[in-house]
Amino acid sequence: MTTGSDTQSSVVLLGTKGGPGIQPGSPMPTSTLVQMGGRTLLVDAGLGATRAICDAGLPLTAIDAVLITHMHSDHVMELGPLLHTAWTTGLRQQLPIFGPPGLEDYWEGFLNAMNYDIALREVDEGRPDFHSLFTIGHITDERPIDLDGVLVTALRNIHPPVADSFALKFQHGADTLVLSGDTEPMPEMIPFARGADLLVHEAMLPEGIQAIVDRMGYDDATRLIDHILRSHSPAAEVGRIAAAAGVGALALNHFVPGHEPGITEADWRAAVTPHYDGPLHVGHDGMVIAFGEDA
């Protein structure tokens, strides 16, 4: 893989765009690879995740588990196609999928949609039983998930009107990573991320929101603007949270707007750095960030 030894903890930002729409030249919706303790975990499976994993130099069959932070399409749309492609690429081992309630409905719908092809390939090509390769479990903030030594703790974040949406903390040995998921700025993120080696936090530039709706030509623009502003985190607030949590490094992700002519990396930095003076990664699709003891 691109990041060196088995013990090196790293994340690959596979898709960094917030929201489901894409355009020529834009980044892709959200998915993130986490590598810790020799395990490869996929967090979210937005459109483009399958291609991005291959572009990161990793076989699809290397994924040990998938976690879905919430059921917005920009985080879950490609889950079925990705796992089906892993299966036709040679996946043999059981692969657990964790997410909020509602994930079962998505999965059942995908199985129904692809029933003809799956049944055909099992018989005609002798592929392993698709259904039994995957298990669905729930993410809850009541108990952590132990993925073969990588401990995953969830914090219910604030992403109205989605009730079941989670930030995730990954711990292995001395290394700690926190992913904010989609959320408005929340004070609870500060103790949750305290002392983490790396915080990957969603980020919004409120001054860029009007441009998004202008381009879409919405009739009821106020409703979309309202949704965006009350369910995401202004970059300045993200800087304040990172500073208060004393994280080792901050990476911005899930950009809203994700692709707006005139908004550059310098604008994101300018919003964050008055409030946070530590290492700052302004994410882009394919960015690899090593963190922890061996970084």
Ligand SMILES: [Zn+2]
């Ligand atoms: Zn999102």
Ligand SMILES: [Zn+2]
């Ligand atoms: Zn969302």
